Amino acid sequence: MRFLLIEDNADLARSVQTRLSLDGHGVDWAASLSQAEDHLATAGYDLILLDIMLPDGDGRDFLSAHRRARRDTPVIVMTARSAVTDRVALLDTGADDYVTKPFDFSELEARVRAVLRRRAGSAQTLQSFADLTFDPLGAKISVGSQSRELRSRELRLLEVLLSAPERIFSKGQLCDRLFSATEAVTDNAIEVYVGRLRRKLEGSRARIETVRGVGYRLTQT
Amino acid sequence: MSHGAQIGGSIRRRLVLQLLVVAAILSGLLYFTVRSVADQAVEATQDSILGSAAIAIAEELRGGDEALVIDIPYAAFSMLGAVGEDRVFYRILADDRTETGYADLPLPQRPLSGLSAIYYSASYDDADLRLAAVERSVLVAGANVRVVVVVGQTRTAKQAIVGRMANRAAALGLGFFAIAAALAVLTARSVLAPLANLAEAVGRRGPQDLRPVTRPVPLELVPFVAALNGFIGRLGVALSRTETFIAEAAHHIRTPLATVRAQAEIALRQAGDDRIRATLRSVIRAVDDSARSAGQLLDHATVVYRSDQRADEDIDLGALVEAVLRSFAPTAELKDIALTADRPEQPVKVWGDRLLIESALRNLVDNAIKYSPPDTEVTVELREAKLRAILRVLDRGRGLAGMDASGLTGRFKRGANVEDVIGSGLGLTIVREVARAQRGTFKISQRKGGGTCAELSIPLR
Numbered sequence: 177m178r179f180l181l182i183e184d185n186a187d188l189a190r191s192v193q194t195r196l197s198l199d200g201h202g203v204d205w206a207a208s209l210s211q212a213e214d215h216l217a218t219a220g221y222d223l224i225l226l227d228i229m230l231p232d233g234d235g236r237d238f239l240s241a242h243r244r245a246r247r248d249t250p251v252i253v254m255t256a257r258s259a260v261t262d263r264v265a266l267l268d269t270g271a272d273d274y275v276t277k278p279f280d281f282s283e284l285e286a287r288v289r290a291v292l293r294r295r296a297g298s299a300q301t302l303q304s305f306a307d308l309t310f311d312p313l314g315a316k317i318s319v320g321s322q323s324r325e326l327r328s329r330e331l332r333l334l335e336v337l338l339s340a341p342e343r344i345f346s347k348g349q350l351c352d353r354l355f356s357a358t359e360a361v362t363d364n365a366i367e368v369y370v371g372r373l374r375r376k377l378e379g380s381r382a383r384i385e386t387v388r389g390v391g392y393r394l395t396q397t
Numbered sequence: 398m399s400h401g402a403q404i405g406g407s408i409r410r411r412l413v414l415q416l417l418v419v420a421a422i423l424s425g426l427l428y429f430t431v432r433s434v435a436d437q438a439v440e441a442t443q444d445s446i447l448g449s450a451a452i453a454i455a456e457e458l459r460g461g462d463e464a465l466v467i468d469i470p471y472a473a474f475s476m477l478g479a480v481g482e483d484r485v486f487y488r489i490l491a492d493d494r495t496e497t498g499y500a501d502l503p504l505p506q507r508p509l510s511g512l513s514a515i516y517y518s519a520s521y522d523d524a525d526l527r528l529a530a531v532e533r534s535v536l537v538a539g540a541n542v543r544v545v546v547v548v549g550q551t552r553t554a555k556q557a558i559v560g561r562m563a564n565r566a567a568a569l570g571l572g573f574f575a576i577a578a579a580l581a582v583l584t585a586r587s588v589l590a591p592l593a594n595l596a597e598a599v600g601r602r603g604p605q606d607l608r609p610v611t612r613p614v615p616l617e618l619v620p621f622v623a624a625l626n627g628f629i630g631r632l633g634v635a636l637s638r639t640e641t642f643i644a645e646a647a648h649h650i651r652t653p654l655a656t657v658r659a660q661a662e663i664a665l666r667q668a669g670d671d672r673i674r675a676t677l678r679s680v681i682r683a684v685d686d687s688a689r690s691a692g693q694l695l696d697h698a699t700v701v702y703r704s705d706q707r708a709d710e711d712i713d714l715g716a717l718v719e720a721v722l723r724s725f726a727p728t729a730e731l732k733d734i735a736l737t738a739d740r741p742e743q744p745v746k747v748w749g750d751r752l753l754i755e756s757a758l759r760n761l762v763d764n765a766i767k768y769s770p771p772d773t774e775v776t777v778e779l780r781e782a783k784l785r786a787i788l789r790v791l792d793r794g795r796g797l798a799g800m801d802a803s804g805l806t807g808r809f810k811r812g813a814n815v816e817d818v819i820g821s822g823l824g825l826t827i828v829r830e831v832a833r834a835q836r837g838t839f840k841i842s843q844r845k846g847g848g849t850c851a852e853l854s855i856p857l858r
């Protein structure tokens with residue numbers, strides 16, 4: 177996915193960029209509202225991540241202008257103001273959602289997914305592998321005419337594996353993607369979800385292979 | 398409504414008192430005036446009767462060749478008798494010698510002046526007398542004799558009349574005073590009414606309403622309202638400065654925290670060593686912990702402040718539940734928790750502060766999700782029962798496992814069941830505060846079949 181990150185703090189912007197790129201997303205960075213306008217004029221984005229306090233203006237003003245111009249790129253605000261009053265006000269201004277700094281990237285991703293699902297419905301981002309069609313926003317896979325719903329962790333697991341088929345992912349790597357950093361889980365917890373995903377993949381040519389002592393990979397027969 | 402104000406006297410009381418003093422003085426004056434006028438009128442009546450009696454007697458005196466002929470006309474006395482039960486005295490002197498009557502009846506101090514009567518008062522025979530005296534010269538045996546006629550009468554009847562009139566005067570004075578007192582109270586009330594109206598208008602304002610007072614007020618209140626508006630203005634400036642300060646402080650503290658957290662997550666992705674990974678996780682935990690505490694402290698302060706300064710409105714709890722669930726859906730989804738609402742079709746209306754109720758509900762849903770394992774269900778149940786709206790947040794999580802549930806609502810109190818779940822222990826404190834402010838109740842208990850049931854009940858609209 178392609179994000180536009182509007183954030184004046186360079187350190188934070190760089191970390192967000194790096195962190196999101198680890199999950200395979202592309203992030204353009206604008207340090208001010210005027211730079212953001214330049215980016216928006218030249219490129220299309222799936223989502224805008226917006227800070228509120230910017231050197232050349234208030235993010236909320238950008239938000240209302242954005243909505244007035246009827247641009248429909250969804251916006252998730254990264255707010256430092258956690259007070260109940262501010263949260264309500266943000267959604268009233270036209271933000272699709274918000275995360276409070278400091279934020280958990282898996283939560284950010286879940287919110288992005290929810291916003292995109294609400295906005296666009298699915299079907300735009302279909303991925304395919306072997307005889308499998310994967311609809312990440314709709315949380316569905318289909319083999320031929322048969323379609324199956326995926327639960328959130330199954331979906332994220334499949335997403336990771338699909339991002340690099342045939343590549344071996346360690347249990348630790350997969351855990352990092354499925355569980356938030358503060359959840360205390362053993363690496364074996366991943367086995368449960370691999371098992372579930374395998375059952376969902378039954379009947380297709382795609383399968384998850386255990387590489388003993390190393391991890392898992394997605395492959396086709 | 399004395400609400401923290403020092404009471405230094407009362408304008409109403411002072412006004413009423415002053416008006417009452419004036420009324421009392423006027424009533425007293427009225428009483429004494431009526432009394433003295435009555436007194437004078439009755440005295441004048443008695444005097445004229447006494448005078449005519451004396452003149453009548455004097456006119457009947459005739460001179461003779463050897464002696465004065467005294468022929469008292471009894472009509473004169475019957476005239477006097479008409480006045481009442483009073484005793485009548487007379488004395489007739491010829492050349493300073495008493496001819497007939499009471500010889501010791503007092504004479505006037507002043508010189509007499511012929512047939513125009515002289516009136517005076519004196520005390521005689523233990524009684525208070527009013528007397529009239531006339532003089533005339535009569536030719537007796539060729540010589541002019543100066544004859545003095547004195548007629549007196551006790552004043553019992555007159556005093557009775559005056560007494561009666563005084564009573565009337567007193568009643569009149571009292572009546573006047575009573576009416577004046579009632580008017581004083583009414584006047585004080587109507588004079589103070591604009592003040593009361595102003596106070597009510599200012600008191601009715603919501604917590605955020607810092608507009609100047611623009612309602613028309615009497616001229617005398619203009620300086621007061623001007624001062625009030627000046628104060629409101631300064632308060633507004635101070636508040637917005639504080640707000641800006643808090644927002645900027647939060648921004649400058651939370652932005653680097655976000656950087657730290659993101660960097661730690663990146664490092665966690667790249668680190669293979671378990672010890673380093675554990676360290677990174679604890680860095681992230683610490684960041685989350687401090688951010689959570691700061692957020693909850695701020696929310697708690699906001700809730701306490703708003704409990705006093707409420708912005709009440711009509712709230713549909715059904716819509717509120719949906720909004721809160723929508724905002725928690727991604728969080729629940731991360732743990733594959735099914736987050737659902739179970740509520741009646743029709744709106745459930747309460748009268749309250751939306752923000753307060755939303756904070757409470759957010760904290761309950763937050764708890765339900767974070768204390769539950771993955772792949773479970775969290776249900777928010779909304780019911781109407783006996784004039785109350787009942788919000789229940791039900792989970793199949795770790796439950797309260799024999800803990801003392803009442804202790805959990807205390808400030809910074811966390812249960813023994815928290816294990817490694819991050820929290821500050823203010824969530825249920827906020828909920829309890831909201832329940833109190835909304836005149837509702839809150840209880841949290843072990844749920845049948847495992848898990849927790851948190852119940853907030855609020856009176857219906």
Ligand SMILES: Nc1ncnc2c1ncn2[C@@H]1O[C@H](COP(=O)(O)OP(=O)(O)OP(=O)(O)O)[C@@H](O)[C@H]1O
Nearest residue numbers: 764765768796805811812820821822823824825849
């Ligand atoms: N749904 C629940 N299941 C199990 N225990 C709960 C639940 N809700 C609350 N508790 C217990 O009550 C305690 C107090 O809850 P409270 O929400 O006040 O604090 P917290 O969740 O620890 O911190 P925070 O202020 O961050 O919400 C918790 O620490 C936990 O022990």
Ligand SMILES: [Mg+2]
Nearest residue numbers: 764820824825
């Ligand atoms: Mg809590």
